[in-house]
Amino acid sequence: MAIRTQPVTINIGPQHPSTHGVFRMRVTFDGEVIVGLEPIFGYLHRGKEKLAEARTYTQFIPITDRQDYLASMTNNWAYCLAVERLAGIELPERAEYIRVLVGEMMRISNHLMALGFFLNDCGAWQTPLLYMYREREKLLDLFDMLSGQRLNYNYMRLGGVSQDLPPEFLPALKKFVAEMPGYIDEYEQLLATNEILLARSKGVGILPAELAISASASGPVLRASGVKWDIRRGDPYSVYPRLQFEIPTGQQGDAYDRFWVRMQEMRQSVRILEQALAAVEQMPPGVYRAKVPALVRPPRGEVYSRIESPKGELAYYIVSDGGIAPWRCRIRGPSQINLTALKEMVVGWKLADLVIVFGSIDVVMGEVDR
Amino acid sequence: MTQPLSGREVAARIGREIPGAVLLADGLGIWVRPGSVAQVARFLKEAPGLEMDYLNNLTAADYLDYIEVVYHLSSMKHNHSLAMKVQCWGPQEPEVPSVYSVWLGADLQERECYDMFGVRFVGHPNLKRLLFWEGFEGHVLRKEFTG
Numbered sequence: 001m002a003i004r005t006q007p008v009t010i011n012i013g014p015q016h017p018s019t020h021g022v023f024r025m026r027v028t029f030d031g032e033v034i035v036g037l038e039p040i041f042g043y044l045h046r047g048k049e050k051l052a053e054a055r056t057y058t059q060f061i062p063i064t065d066r067q068d069y070l071a072s073m074t075n076n077w078a079y080c081l082a083v084e085r086l087a088g089i090e091l092p093e094r095a096e097y098i099r100v101l102v103g104e105m106m107r108i109s110n111h112l113m114a115l116g117f118f119l120n121d122c123g124a125w126q127t128p129l130l131y132m133y134r135e136r137e138k139l140l141d142l143f144d145m146l147s148g149q150r151l152n153y154n155y156m157r158l159g160g161v162s163q164d165l166p167p168e169f170l171p172a173l174k175k176f177v178a179e180m181p182g183y184i185d186e187y188e189q190l191l192a193t194n195e196i197l198l199a200r201s202k203g204v205g206i207l208p209a210e211l212a213i214s215a216s217a218s219g220p221v222l223r224a225s226g227v228k229w230d231i232r233r234g235d236p237y238s239v240y241p242r243l244q245f246e247i248p249t250g251q252q253g254d255a256y257d258r259f260w261v262r263m264q265e266m267r268q269s270v271r272i273l274e275q276a277l278a279a280v281e282q283m284p285p286g287v288y289r290a291k292v293p294a295l296v297r298p299p300r301g302e303v304y305s306r307i308e309s310p311k312g313e314l315a316y317y318i319v320s321d322g323g324i325a326p327w328r329c330r331i332r333g334p335s336q337i338n339l340t341a342l343k344e345m346v347v348g349w350k351l352a353d354l355v356i357v358f359g360s361i362d363v364v365m366g367e368v369d370r
Numbered sequence: 371m372t373q374p375l376s377g378r379e380v381a382a383r384i385g386r387e388i389p390g391a392v393l394l395a396d397g398l399g400i401w402v403r404p405g406s407v408a409q410v411a412r413f414l415k416e417a418p419g420l421e422m423d424y425l426n427n428l429t430a431a432d433y434l435d436y437i438e439v440v441y442h443l444s445s446m447k448h449n450h451s452l453a454m455k456v457q458c459w460g461p462q463e464p465e466v467p468s469v470y471s472v473w474l475g476a477d478l479q480e481r482e483c484y485d486m487f488g489v490r491f492v493g494h495p496n497l498k499r500l501l502f503w504e505g506f507e508g509h510v511l512r513k514e515f516t517g
Contacts, residue, residue, distance in 0.1 A: 041478075041500035050510055171435050215448055216425050216475025227419055227446065234449055235372035304427065304453065317440065319431050328511075329433040340477050346489070 007035055012354075014043050020358075021365030022119060037343045040301050041336070044369040052329035054335045057083050057296045058158060058330070065152035067333060068367040070113050073106040073143075074309040076156035081237060082305035082316035083158055087298035092287045095160035096239045100276045101173070102146065103307075104269040108180070109139045110310035111220075111269075112264040113298065118259060118358065121198050121359035128191065135183050136338065138176050147316035158296055160289030172283065184266055202256040205345040205357030208253060215341035219312025221361055224261045225253030228327055229293050231308035243275050255360035262362075267309050296323045313361055333367040374448040375399060380420070380452060387413055399453035407439075407456055408467035408493070414443060415472055421445045422452060425469070429481035434456040434511045437464045437487055458489065468472070468493040486511035 015090055020142035022043035028036035052060050064079045067074040075100055084091070087291065091099075113136065116129035126169040140150045145166050147153040191197055197285060207217065212225040230247045232240040248264035250257025285353035312334030319328040338361050346354050374397075381395035389407035403412050414422040427442040432472050436459045444451040458464030468491035469476045480491040481500040490507035491497055499506065 030476075038496075042499075042503065045501040047510060211474070213423050214474045215477075216473065216479075229446060306426070313426065315427060315442075317427060317429060317442070330427070330429040330431075332427045336478060337475060340475055 004029060014040075017109065018216070019043055023210060023363070023365055024369070025354075026356075027354065028352070029351065034346050034351070034354060035090050037184045037346055037354075039342060040337055042364045042369055046370065048370045049329055049331060052326050054205060054325065056324045057298070057326065058089075058294070060156075060326075061156065061168055062152065062154040064331075066153055066366055066370055068110075068309065068311065068314075068335065068364045069151060070364050071110045071310045072105045072151065072153050073102045073155060074208070074307065074314060076153070077103055078305070078309060078314045079316055080156045080158055081307060082303055082318050083296065083298065085305050086301065086303040086318055086320055087158070087296055089159045089290055089292055089296075091160055091290055094280065094283045094285075095288050095290070096278045096290060097283070098161050099156065100238055100240070100243070101273065101280065102143070102161075104272045105139050105142060105173075105274070106210065107269045107310045109136050110362075111266050112136045113312075115187070115259060115262055118255075118356075121355045122197060124197075128187070131187070131190075133159070133195060135180065142169065142173055142176065145172070155290070156221055157289055159292035162289075164288045165280070168360050170277065173273070176276060177270055180270050181267065184263065184270075187354070188251060188263060191262065192240040197259075198256065201259060201356055201360070203252070203254050203256075204349060204353050205255045205360060206207075206253050207341055207345050211344060212253065215344075216337050217308070217312070217341060218338065219308070220258055220261045220265065221312065221338045223248065224250035224257035226250060231313060235306065237305075237307055239276075239279075243272050245269075245272050255356050258360040258362075260361055297322060297324055308330070309334060311367070329369055333365040335363040335365075336369075339363060339368065372444060373448075375420075375450050375452045377452065380414075380444045383417065383420070384410055399455055401457060402456055404456050404462060404466050407454075408422060408469055408472065408482075410454065411441070411472045413470040415450070417450070421447050423447065423473075425473035425475040425479075426451070428469075428476055428483060429487055430483050430511075431513065432487065434513055436460065437512075438485065439464075439466055439489055442467070447448050466491055468497075470494050485509070486498075487514065 007028050007030050009028045014022040024040040026038045029148050066076040067075050112132040116132035147155040161250040207225050207229050210223045228249050229246050245268040248261050250261050300322045302319040304317045306313050315332040317327050317330040321327040344356050377395035378402045381400050384392050384446040391410050392400050419497040420462050422443040422445050424444045428437045436457045439456045441454040485499040
């Protein structure tokens with residue numbers, strides 16, 4: 001006797017451990033197989049773009065911290081870089097290197113979180129995550145030395161950074177850079193060839209390269225699909241042209257490739273940190289910020305400026321009318337736009353795979369809803 | 371380094387294929403007639419040598435008299451970029467053809483733009499508010515919206 005079935009729509013989230021924040025999905029199932037998905041956004045919307053229009057250029061920096069709150073430094077950086085390009089502010093070399101240092105530390109910290117929570121979603125409940133918290137804690141201590149904060153640093157300023165590196169910072173960072181490759185080896189040994197992880201994530205949630213480009217995916221999600229594109233190389237900013245690093249890419253764009261690409265990117269970040277550390281040590285301390293007036297008035301005009309944040313292309317589109325506040329400030333957050341292809345990635349897979357595919361994209365709701 | 375294309379040269383190329391679509395061009399971008407957006411977008415994506423396959427950013431800005439929709443495009447193949455803009459003059463509500471069928475990446479961004487500015491993207495399969503709830507009145511990023 002044939003069994004009559006009909007599609008069932010289930011609501012997942014906004015409060016659900018697998019949704020990494022307040023994200024909601026309306027998922028349609030045929031039995032256990034996903035046939036449709038509609039993401040629903042907005043639970044963490046704070047109107048940042050409107051807030052920007054009511055603040056001076058400098059006053060907006062702490063608000064940028066709170067978009068992608070797992071990578072505050074790169075948010076600061078993207079915004080400051082956009083305003084600096086618009087206003088024609090040149091940075092002292094030491095400030096550029098300090099930004100690279102904190103930017104790459106942020107990338108490692110973000111990827112640790114992304115991988116830890118991804119493994120959580122795979123069912124490796126909490127254990128790998130706590131290993132990764134162990135290393136992230138060291139980075140947070142370093143950020144604490146710089147800014148006095150552990151999460152929202154508000155460290156960058158237009159024309160540089162808020163204060164110079166304290167004397168205890170460089171030795172501590174050196175120690176971290178020396179230790180980190182060993183920790184990455186440890187994760188790889190435990191995880192990269194783990195049979196359960198392979199079974200759960202290999203071939204799951206494939207995003208073909210062509211679709212990734214069409215859907216404006218960026219960052220590790222795009223690179224996992226085999227597209228060798230990194231803004232630090234393709235459209236370089238700061239001192240990245242002087243630094244040596246590779247761009248890891250995946251083979252087929254499945255959840256495992258996204259995991260693997262992040263693992264390799266941490267290795268490359270350590271490599272960049274080594275070079276930037278060597279450069280900073282050669283420089284005399286003290287010059288960490290350009291002279292910038294308290295009220296920056298960029299000339300009339302507009303800028304679209306992007307950086308490679310840990311999650312992808314983080315860009316600001318700022319229109320200036322010559323005043324002390326932006327006329328329009330658009331934040332192009334990679335978290336949100338990387339979700340465009342979520343439906344295409346999960347249709348045909350099962351509910352348990354949805355959790356893994358969503359976890360492998362690595363989103364932060366603060367940046368999705370802004 | 372991503373090479374910004376000269377709007378004037380691109381405008382001349384579009385002018386040969388789709389006459390009258392480009393209203394204005396400068397060194398950095400092109401301004402397109404609202405009705406021709408989808409056609410020009412398709413041309414930019416497919417024309418050899420341009421191949422703008424990546425929609426970096428889609429947004430709008432309110433300039434009081436008109437709302438300008440901005441498309442930041444780039445090409446993964448050639449590593450060049452271009453800004454395409456559309457001015458929607460009042461008093462009627464702004465309306466622009468959707469580029470959803472050209473770049474899937476327009477999906478959420480057009481919805482956000484509709485939510486924030488009230489730009490109606492004709493042909494978008496699911497044009498609903500993105501961040502605000504259904505039934506919310508007004509479009510918050512318009513300058514007239516003061517809370």
